[in-house]
Every structure is written in structure tokens, then in C-alpha cells.
Amino acid sequence: MVQWKMSRIAILDTKIHPGHLRCKKFYSYSVCGEPEKEQAQETSHGTVCARVLDYFTSDYELYNIQILKNRRNTDEKPMGEILHLKKGMQLCLELDVDIVCMSAVSSFLSDSNVLYETAKELSQKSILLAALDNKRYMTVPASYPFVTGVQSDIKDCLAPGELAYNAIDLFGAGMYANCKIGLLFELSCVPSNSFAVPAAAARFNTWKNKGSHIEMELENLRPYPAYGIDEEITFKREQGFYKELPLAVFYVTKEADVYAVCQRAMDELYNKYFVQSSVLCNMKSGTDIRFRKLESIANLKQELLFMECCYKTDLLFLMIEEHNREQVRMQVEADLEITLHGDRIKILSEEGCAKGRAKDLSDLIYQILQ
Numbered sequence: 096m097v098q099w100k101m102s103r104i105a106i107l108d109t110k111i112h113p114g115h116l117r118c119k120k121f122y123s124y125s126v127c128g129e130p131e132k133e134q135a136q137e138t139s140h141g142t143v144c145a146r147v148l149d150y151f152t153s154d155y156e157l158y159n160i161q162i163l164k165n166r167r168n169t170d171e172k173p174m175g176e177i178l179h180l181k182k183g184m185q186l187c188l189e190l191d192v193d194i195v196c197m198s199a200v201s202s203f204l205s206d207s208n209v210l211y212e213t214a215k216e217l218s219q220k221s222i223l224l225a226a227l228d229n230k231r232y233m234t235v236p237a238s239y240p241f242v243t244g245v246q247s248d249i250k251d252c253l254a255p256g257e258l259a260y261n262a263i264d265l266f267g268a269g270m271y272a273n274c275k276i277g278l279l280f281e282l283s284c285v286p287s288n289s290f291a292v293p294a295a296a297a298r299f300n301t302w303k304n305k306g307s308h309i310e311m312e313l314e315n316l317r318p319y320p321a322y323g324i325d326e327e328i329t330f331k332r333e334q335g336f337y338k339e340l341p342l343a344v345f346y347v348t349k350e351a352d353v354y355a356v357c358q359r360a361m362d363e364l365y366n367k368y369f370v371q372s373s374v375l376c377n378m379k380s381g382t383d384i385r386f387r388k389l390e391s392i393a394n395l396k397q398e399l400l401f402m403e404c405c406y407k408t409d410l411l412f413l414m415i416e417e418h419n420r421e422q423v424r425m426q427v428e429a430d431l432e433i434t435l436h437g438d439r440i441k442i443l444s445e446e447g448c449a450k451g452r453a454k455d456l457s458d459l460i461y462q463i464l465q
Contacts, residue, residue, distance in 0.1 A: 102155045102300045105192040107183040108141030108199055111159040116149045118157040125161040126182040133165055143284055144198055144293045150278055151256045151297030154304050160186055163199055175199055177206040184213045196296045197225040198289035202232035202407040204385045205365040210236055224296050226288040227268040232407045237268045238384055244268025247291040258298050259319035270295055271319045324401050331404035340403050341464055343431040344413045353435050356453050363457035373406045376414035396426045
């Protein structure tokens, strides 16, 4: 007779106070350097996540992996380092957990360089659930195709604990969960993407305990009436999150020829100048979440506006074929126009024409835009 194996669920967050939890076993680890003598707070972010999980499910073991240090006061938001999130995922690999809950995520897309490979490896053996940023920016690891990105039921059309799905979500985070329960209000919290993650994890655990085929359960989820691109742009503008960004149009003969040049420039802009950049292009984005695929040049202006609203970035690149130059100029006004000839770069701007080596593209762009 095969022995039933209880789910091991990991919450990567602050230290958790286990006093109100019904989990069968509780384990606590820290990868953020918090002294062991520090006590878990009963209303810490991680504790609230754990209590939401516990509200909706039972029969599980909980692994608290602390990647965020405790708050020093009630108004302080727990902040962490991206390396601690990576270490937390690495520990999940060692502990052989079944479900990983990540409500502490990053909207700085350059952090993907740190997370991607570890998250991909972990996804081969565990179910990964991660929150979309609460201000609705593209988020890692939630937007990875092998991670279940989770959002709160913002339209309030689900019952508490119920899940729905949107297969073409703009952020790659198509799972929606209703976490609107009295417990949150008792703890002076409001429903959010952070708390939707443990609500979704609870349903996965219940399916697992019942012996259900999770893939089949996911296929049977009701569709969610998510925001379209115009609604998302309107929402961001109403919230005051929109700002117009510099646009650098990279005209190319073959996108593959300049992909590496652009990627290296983006890395250097961040590492040397702490400038975040993102790309709209015709080719598939591959593993770099900063690249977004343009579905149709007819929607170019709308797609760029969406990125201005929903990518936490300082600079936008548009990578487009040379023969589309006039069509691009009819829709948008570029701050920079860039062409590549062998290992040489030419940049047109209001300041004139700058030329240099392709490997110096980041320095040239930064100097021009200052």
C-alpha cells in the first residue's frame, strides 16, 4: 500500500508566528541574516500569509523560509534583497518542498538575471506560485511561464477561496484568487495579490490531498474577466503611476543580429548607472523578461504606452526592422534612433549624430540622455 505523503508547503517571506496555525509540522529557516533571537511577529506579513493558507486548507507541513527581516514598526514595509529570494528558492530545492508561495517579489526586471535559472530548476519539482506586484507592474518571478502568477480578485466576482484563470493575461500572471475573508480585516489587512498567493496555494493543496489531477483541475477553472490593455492603461493613469519615458528606436536588418548588443547595453545601463530598460520587439522574448513581443505594428503606440504604464523602467527600446521606419515615425516620436553596422553604432538625436563601438552603446546612450 502506497503511503499518502502530506504536502510540504514553503512560504518565502518574513518570520512566521505559528501560534494560530493548524499545520501538522512547522519548520523555520532564515537566509536573510536575521538573528535567531528575533521573535516572529503575530501580524508580520509572512504570518498573515500563513494564516490565509491555513484558513482555506489543512493537512500540510509548513516550511517558513525567512527572506525578509522583521519590521521595526507597524508602518514599515518589509524589504529584502533579491539574493535572499534566490537563496530561499535554493533551500526549497534542498528541502524537496511541493508548493512554494512567494508574495515577496520584484518589479525590477533586471533582478531576473539573479532569479531565472534557480526558479526554472525549482519548477521542475515544485509548484511555484508568486504574486503580481500590487501596483500591477510586470513582476519576477510571477511573469515567468513556468511560474503560476497570482492576482487578487479585483473585480470581486469569485467566492472566498475560489480560483479563476485568464490564459492571455498581459502580465503572464493569469491566476486569480479571492482572499476576501474576515480574518484579514481582523488583522487590519486588506485583500491583495500577496494574500491571494496563499489562497491559491491552499486550493492546490486541497486538490493534492484529494488525489486530483491538478492539470485537469486547472483546465476546469472558470475564465476571469481581466483588464484589457486599454483598461490597464486607464487604471495606471488614474492611480498616477504613468510617466512618459525616453524612447530609443533600434532599426535593424535582422533582429537576431542586435539582440545580444541590446541585451548587453541594458545590463550595463543597470549595473553602471542603475537605469532600468525594457524592449518591445518582433521576436519572441525568450528567457529575458525585459523583452516584450510586439504582436502587430498597427498597435505600436498602444503597446509602448502599456509598457510605460506597466513596466517599472526608465528607458524603452523599440527593436524594429529598417523597412518599417516610416510607419514607426508616423506613430511615435523617438528620442534616439540607433543603427548597427558591423561592430559600429550610429545614434541620431536632437543633439546630432553620435558614433562609436557597439560595446559602448550603454555609455553613449547615458551621455546623450543626461
